[in-house]
Amino acid sequence: MTAANRRRDVVDASRLVVKVGSSSLTDPHGGGLDEERLVALVDVLARRRLAGGSVVLVSSGAIAAGIAPLGLTKRPWDLATQQAAASVGQGALVAAYQRAFGAHGLTVGQVLLTADDVTRRSHYTNAKRTIDRLLELGIVPIVNENDTVATQEIRFGDNDRLAALVAHIAHADALVLLTDVDALYDGPPSQPGAQRVPLVVGGLGLDHVRIGGTGSSVGSGGMVTKVEAASIANSAGITTLLTSAPQAGEALEGKDVGTLFVPTGSRRASRKLWLAHATTPRGRLMLDAGAVHAVVERRKSLLPAGVTEVVGAFGDGDAVELCGPDGTVIGRGLVNYSSTELPDLLGRTTHDLARELGPGYEREVVHRDDLVIL
Structure with missing residues (x-):
């Protein structure tokens, strides 16, 4: 060429x-x-x-x-x-x-x-x-x-x-x-x-x-x-x-x-391009190895059960970085919960959350359509 x-x-x-x-x-x-x-x-x-x-x-x-x-x-x-x-x-x-x-x-x-x-x-x-x-x-x-x-x-x-x-x-x-x-x-x-x-x-x-x-x-x-x-x-x-x-x-x-x-x-x-290049992350979500595999290899949404720690202050709809157990950034996405609401949900299944807190809590932390792998 x-x-x-x-x-x-x-x-x-x-x-x-x-x-x-x-x-x-x-x-x-x-x-x-x-x-x-x-x-x-x-x-x-x-x-x-x-x-x-x-x-x-x-x-x-x-x-x-x-x-x-x-x-x-x-x-x-x-x-x-x-x-x-x-x-x-x-x-x-x-x-x-x-x-x-x-x-x-x-x-x-x-x-x-x-x-x-x-x-x-x-x-x-x-x-x-x-x-x-x-x-x-x-x-x-x-x-x-x-x-x-x-x-x-x-x-x-x-x-x-x-x-x-x-x-x-x-x-x-x-x-x-x-x-x-x-x-x-x-x-x-x-x-x-x-x-x-x-x-x-x-x-x-x-x-x-x-x-x-x-x-x-x-x-x-x-x-x-x-x-x-x-x-x-x-x-x-x-x-x-x-x-x-x-x-x-x-x-x-x-x-x-x-x-x-x-x-x-x-x-x-276009959605992936915006997430990768236009957004400014407001915080970080630390993931366990199983969640990293689900998000990166299987292209699944991120669920509360796979999040081990919340870092930073952010609101519902803000961009956050997704990090593996060693701190490596593996992706970026728009989060569906605020940083104050999310810690109480960590490690729990959406089914259990919905049963205990109501159907509004049966949603993903980050939907796969709002997530890009970096």
């Missing part, structure tokens, strides 16, 4: 998700939006949209856009000020996109998401319905994390992971991650002799690659988050291309730029 063969996945994608980072949209000093950069990107995406393709844009930049209006000199680190900057900047960001896409006769629609919107079934179903309908109507969805209300406990942490999850929820054919680095290199790009990695297949071949960096002064991501995002998208069967924003046009034309991450195997079911 060659990178050239698989670049057609990006060229021919009828539904494309593109993510752009804050550093690609702001002036070099991070003081605010650089509309010239934004317009250059929009021109590329508008051509794709007007040629008949569907485009979803996952855009960072709301917090960066709010830096100057708030009189700040750099990206704030405390959550409250980040939320204030996002509140001010989000309107400016979407307005800039509306002007730029409007010049091509296109309309944009804003979609703000929190982690809950892709982890709780009713929420991500609504998110999918909204994005699908916008695309059906010819609108370009502009997706961003809802930084104005997201807390540290429920936020994605960066828009790279969000973009990978949006690519799956939108059933995209390809994902393009645009950043301020033109590709993944086998070492720091500024280091003499560093070589571009043109192709990564199934996550293999990265052992020799030194991946580091925490992102720019106006962003929150880095190369690590982009490689992780590519892995998430690949697990959903979606080809991913990582390159710089100035090379976006060449990337969409299939030119030899950036790093192409190619999946192996089929798409993972």
Whole structure:
């Protein structure tokens, strides 16, 4: 397999998700939006949209856009000020996109998401319905994390992971991650002799690659988050291309730029993908050996009889890690009991619990449909 063969996945994608980072949209000093950069990107995406393709844009930049209006000199680190900057900047960001896409006769629609919107079934179903309908109507969805209300406990942490999850929820054919680095290199790009990695297949071949960096002064991501995002998208069967924003046009034309991450195997079911990559575990359930075998090998639901210990504080419906007797994490799932209610049920059969406490207690601790093996 060659990178050239698989670049057609990006060229021919009828539904494309593109993510752009804050550093690609702001002036070099991070003081605010650089509309010239934004317009250059929009021109590329508008051509794709007007040629008949569907485009979803996952855009960072709301917090960066709010830096100057708030009189700040750099990206704030405390959550409250980040939320204030996002509140001010989000309107400016979407307005800039509306002007730029409007010049091509296109309309944009804003979609703000929190982690809950892709982890709780009713929420991500609504998110999918909204994005699908916008695309059906010819609108370009502009997706961003809802930084104005997201807390540290429920936020994605960066828009790279969000973009990978949006690519799956939108059933995209390809994902393009645009950043301020033109590709993944086998070492720091500024280091003499560093070589571009043109192709990564199934996550293999990265052992020799030194991946580091925490992102720019106006962003929150880095190369690590982009490689992780590519892995998430690949697990959903979606080809991913990582390159710089100035090379976006060449990337969409299939030119030899950036790093192409190619999946192996089929798409993972959406529910399992969300559980594996979008949820933040609130606690842990320790399992005995029999429960581990039932959950991992037999793909059964987790019952109270197989749980030996409850760790952490969580509520009904929260994500928890499932651990074997030695503490190894073997899976993740949505629990049907709170951490205060569950300890009294441990080691007991659902039949006995139902007889003693009522039929409401004949339910699983974690249903197999809400469980993913890691």
